[in-house]
Amino acid sequence: MGMAAWSDGYWWSNDGLRLHYRDYAGPASRPPIICIPGLTRNARDFEGVAERLAGDWRVICVDLRGRGESAYAKAPMTYVPLTYLQDMEALVRELALERFILFGTSLGGLITMLLATSDSKRIAGAMINDIGPVLVERGLERIRGYVDRSQSWPTWLHAARYFQEMLGDVYPKWPLEQWLVFAKRICKLSPNGRISFDYDMRIAEPFKTPGGATGFDLSEAFAALKGVPSLVVRGEISDLLDEATVARMLAENPAMEAVTVPDVGHAPTLEEPEVVEAIERLLARVETA
DSSP, X not given: OOOOOOEEEEEEOTTSOEEEEEEEOOOTTSOOEEEEOOTTOOGGGGHHHHHXXXXXXXXXXXXXXXXXXXXXXXXXXXXXXXXHHHHHHHHHHHTTOSSEEEEEETHHHHHHHHHHHHOGGGEEEEEEXXXXXXXXXXXXXXXXXXXXXXXXXXXXXXXXXXXHHHHTTTSTTOOHHHHHHHHHHHEEEOTTSOEEESBOGGGHHHHHSTTTTTOSOHHHHHHTTTXXXXXXXXXXXXXXXXXXXXXXXXXXXXXXXEEEETTOOSOOOSOSHHHHHHHXXXXXXXXXX
């Protein structure tokens, strides 16, 4: 894989946090693609997507507050979708973006819906990865179970083996190399020389309070994407997005396509062949729209 070059960008939140994004250059004639990661993830989650699309498209991969190279929040109760929405609106203002495409994985998909709620006309296209207007409780339970579990390992290989053991049922077909890539995306080398998670453990606090997973009406938010060229990606063995919800999403939004990734749970990496092709189709639709 050729490493596409990116530059580091920074912006400020309303409450004074310095937030970070990776900016992969692309033509100004096309709307940029903003990639928003899941709960415990960061800008590195979209490395594969960015390397594929950079040059043809400008790709902006964000670190939400409390993740990666973005500052950790002073108040943990700001780790909620409505604050992430304000942070994203600040970025859109900072970069003076009039139209853009959104790629959102899991929590990033919820934020995508919220951005549509405040003004869908500026959204040229949207890809939502393994999330919808109805969340399966079993998946939420699983996430609550691990999100604040602090861990560290002496080597990347130890970390990779830990994830293989913990999440083997989510990605049953992955070889060890893929687990190493996964570890390097979700973890960092700490100053003490150990490998640890690359996020503020306190992101779990609001998530674990009753109703804290969302804090807004998901159906209303999803409805805001109606008419926007869209794609929903679902892992075949996902425990967060079920087939019935995907069927409902397609019924409610005729501009939406769905693709299912076999033998993968929550959430697909977006590097699977089915998804690569579906993203190409989405971007082609954005071009002709």
